[in-house]
Amino acid sequence: MRVLLDGMGGDNAPYAVCEGAVLAAQETEHEIVIIGDEDKLNEALKKACGRDDIPSNISVCHASEVISNNEAPALAIRRKKDSSIVKGMNMLKAGEGDLFVSAGSTGALLAGGLLLIGRIKGIDRPAICTIYPILGNKASLLCDAGANAECKPRNLLDFAIMSSIYMEKVLGRENPTVKLVNIGEEEEKGSSLTKETFELLKNSGLNFKGNIEARDVPKGRADVIVTDGFTGNIILKLTEGMAWNIFKTIKKKFTDGLHARLGSLLLLDKLKELKKEFDYSSYGGAPILGIKRPVVKMHGSSSSNGVKNTILKALIFAEQDVIGVIEDSIQEK
Amino acid sequence: MRVLLDGMGGDNAPYAVCEGAVLAAQETEHEIVIIGDEDKLNEALKKACGRDDIPSNISVCHASEVISNNEAPALAIRRKKDSSIVKGMNMLKAGEGDLFVSAGSTGALLAGGLLLIGRIKGIDRPAICTIYPILGNKASLLCDAGANAECKPRNLLDFAIMSSIYMEKVLGRENPTVKLVNIGEEEEKGSSLTKETFELLKNSGLNFKGNIEARDVPKGRADVIVTDGFTGNIILKLTEGMAWNIFKTIKKKFTDGLHARLGSLLLLDKLKELKKEFDYSSYGGAPILGIKRPVVKMHGSSSSNGVKNTILKALIFAEQDVIGVIEDSIQEK
Incomplete structure (x- = not known):
């Protein structure tokens, strides 16, 4: 599995997100790709690891823009093509990752889920x-x-x-x-x-x-x-x-x-x-249910521990194929 | 002013209601009429006063029925003509009192307010x-x-x-x-x-x-x-x-x-x-606003002190002619 993690969302980003990713990487062998400003993320990762090496299952994917909580969600999703949220969701849709986790704007995540990933048929x-x-x-x-x-x-x-x-x-x-x-x-x-x-x-x-x-x-x-x-x-x-x-x-x-x-x-x-x-x-965080791929919203003020827990639970969400089961149940209705 | 008090409503009736009335009667000269089972109310009043006389501004008005919280409100209002709530509201409408206070069923008080007392014009x-x-x-x-x-x-x-x-x-x-x-x-x-x-x-x-x-x-x-x-x-x-x-x-x-x-x-x-x-x-209690006469609902578990406070605040509600001011404001709209 490949976790796509929004490095720029939340009150404590990027540090708490990066530290959370490091903590999670110590407990899972799955790959974690942190999306956001490359320089800031690398700096935060180095700080989070201290004297240790950055875990080998963590990598950084550059995104130059950030969607803030104050922006109109649908508009931001359409305009900020290189934001961490839009990039993460597009990667998720393209199969370059198995789940997306973000502490960013709930509205933007919902709009992105609808506009970029799409609803499950019947929902x-x-x-x-x-x-x-x-x-x-x-x-x-x-x-x-x-x-x-x-x-x-x-x-x-x-x-x-x-x-x-x-x-x-x-x-x-x-x-x-x-x-x-x-x-x-x-x-x-x-x-x-x-x-x-x-x-x-x-x-x-x-x-x-x-x-x-x-x-x-x-x-x-x-x-x-x-x-x-x-x-x-x-x-x-x-x-x-x-x-x-x-x-x-x-x-x-x-x-x-x-x-x-x-x-x-x-x-x-x-x-x-x-x-x-x-x-x-x-x-763990709050899953957005009803879209075709696993997206999990973390609390805006998540600590590194909260980030770690969300990643680990989100992995179960993806591994258990919850979305596949939902698709089957909705069709049976 | 003449307070009409439902003696039978609430978890602690009739004792807490009667004791509350006695406490209120020590702080106001207005008349308090307690409505409900005569025998039970007189007994509760005697107990509440101990060795003292029942205050002269308290009297009892008999009502043989009680509306419980589990009854369908509108039906209960129509059928139980001799309940403390119906009797109190009819007295209020007839001008035999200036306000009605009850810890009884909220639904019945609302239904009674609509069916027996009527809405303010424009509300x-x-x-x-x-x-x-x-x-x-x-x-x-x-x-x-x-x-x-x-x-x-x-x-x-x-x-x-x-x-x-x-x-x-x-x-x-x-x-x-x-x-x-x-x-x-x-x-x-x-x-x-x-x-x-x-x-x-x-x-x-x-x-x-x-x-x-x-x-x-x-x-x-x-x-x-x-x-x-x-x-x-x-x-x-x-x-x-x-x-x-x-x-x-x-x-x-x-x-x-x-x-x-x-x-x-x-x-x-x-x-x-x-x-x-x-x-x-x-x-004090919760006023029902929008009907033509002052009705105040007390919490079902009101203590005697709660009853006293509700009576005293409800008196201000009536004295200040809140309903008259509402009528004027609604017509100005």
């Missing part, structure tokens, strides 16, 4: 699937996490099928349970979208377990959580915002006064554990 | 407005928090107008800022609903400050947060679920081992403070 809307961290429990897969602000029931059925396959093949969850986000548990609750989707899911042959209210999402009551991209984005961002806010408040309160500081010192390990439970980088 | 969809707790900052008002699973842009404009008036008149926020929940801050982001609503809000004369992403909702960046009832419900329930989950995890970790228990002891005050910041009962 109307590709979606982005994100691991949702659960405290003290196995994580869920949330799909769609923000690719499609407006969806039809049929799209949500596709999301459920694709996510179930990914969850089983990549994260090893057998016969994964699927729940539909709704504003009540009862079948008749919600919008016309949720009501019609409920019907489709009930008859889908998936391991569908009914509706899930938002209050139960953080409790890990389902392997796959299906929703439209608007709601999925709200769930993901609100969770981040809440966690950020609570940790900030804890930090402020727990360092206020001698008693509190002493108490915090005694609880240091526990506080670290708590913070770690929110860290979902061990699950 | 297509009444909404429920909930105080959204902000850690270490002033709370926001979230509207719609779940009454309308599907909305039109015009409905969201109405929600923004009504919430701004409530926020100014009842919670004393001058010229309250309004933000629209969206999956990006830019004007062109989101669904057709958010895009069209953005246009309406921009030209509304309200203190509209653009879109707010879900990650910023817990940071208190707006006085009024406007969204459809589906998204509002997701935000509210997810926030509850996250808080519950984090506190549960903290409790488990902080009592695991001698060091941790000692640390927790030193941090006891801070932990209590943290929990208190999530308690929004001091802000």
Whole structure:
């Protein structure tokens, strides 16, 4: 396998990306091609390796442009032909690599997936699937996490099928349970979208377990959580915002006064554990499902460890031929 | 003023409701009529007063039926004519009281508001407005928090107008800022609903400050947060679920081992403070805005203190003639 890695995407690029590639190269024999500004990448790689040689399964492929988060995605994909994202996706399409991993603009990755790689036949809307961290429990897969602000029931059925396959093949969850986000548990609750989707899911042959209210999402009551991209984005961002806010408040309160500081010192390990439970980088990045080749989006602020984990999980995504299984399942429908 | 109080609604009824009424009666001279099973209410009132007399501004009005949370709301409103909710709303409509407060079924209160009290002329969809707790900052008002699973842009404009008036008149926020929940801050982001609503809000004369992403909702960046009832419900329930989950995890970790228990002891005050910041009962309940008379929904698990606060804030809601101001504003549109 040949991993195509966007060296220029994300807040900590290119250093964290290069360091992550080096860490991954120590754990896998597959080839890793880092795409981006040659000079910057080589410099970052040298820094990441220190006195050691750059691993022989890492190479650099030059791309002179970068697509930023602020650019209009489709326009950027059309105009910046020599950007790391466009180059990586074109290489992926041409078979010069088996998977593409990037911490760059989600919009550009989605637009590139549609425009350069193309949809799987029978899938109307590709979606982005994100691991949702659960405290003290196995994580869920949330799909769609923000690719499609407006969806039809049929799209949500596709999301459920694709996510179930990914969850089983990549994260090893057998016969994964699927729940539909709704504003009540009862079948008749919600919008016309949720009501019609409920019907489709009930008859889908998936391991569908009914509706899930938002209050139960953080409790890990389902392997796959299906929703439209608007709601999925709200769930993901609100969770981040809440966690950020609570940790900030804890930090402020727990360092206020001698008693509190002493108490915090005694609880240091526990506080670290708590913070770690929110860290979902061990699950790898967010696959874009519904396009013809494996593309995985990493969190913009991925650390080198996050980059490493994403590469290793993305390799399973490609090796398990998740896309082939999705193609077969969609045709059987 | 005459407060009509549903004695039978909520998890802790009738005791917490009666005790809350007694606490409120000590702080206001307005009359409080508790509606529900006479015997049970009198017993609860006696228990709440202990050796003291029942305050002279509290009276009981008998209602033989109770609407539970599990009943189909509109059907229950039509059938249970002698329930505390139907009786209270009919009294409110007949002018036998100035406001109605209940911890009962939200669905039944909404259905009762529509069927028994009626909409304000020009308002297509009444909404429920909930105080959204902000850690270490002033709370926001979230509207719609779940009454309308599907909305039109015009409905969201109405929600923004009504919430701004409530926020100014009842919670004393001058010229309250309004933000629209969206999956990006830019004007062109989101669904057709958010895009069209953005246009309406921009030209509304309200203190509209653009879109707010879900990650910023817990940071208190707006006085009024406007969204459809589906998204509002997701935000509210997810926030509850996250808080519950984090506190549960903290409790488990902080009592695991001698060091941790000692640390927790030193941090006891801070932990209590943290929990208190999530308690929004001091802000009163959730008004149903868009109907012709003041109806306020309390949280189902309201404590006596929550009941007291809701009664006192609901009195301001009625005294300030929020509904009259809404009627005038809607006609000016």
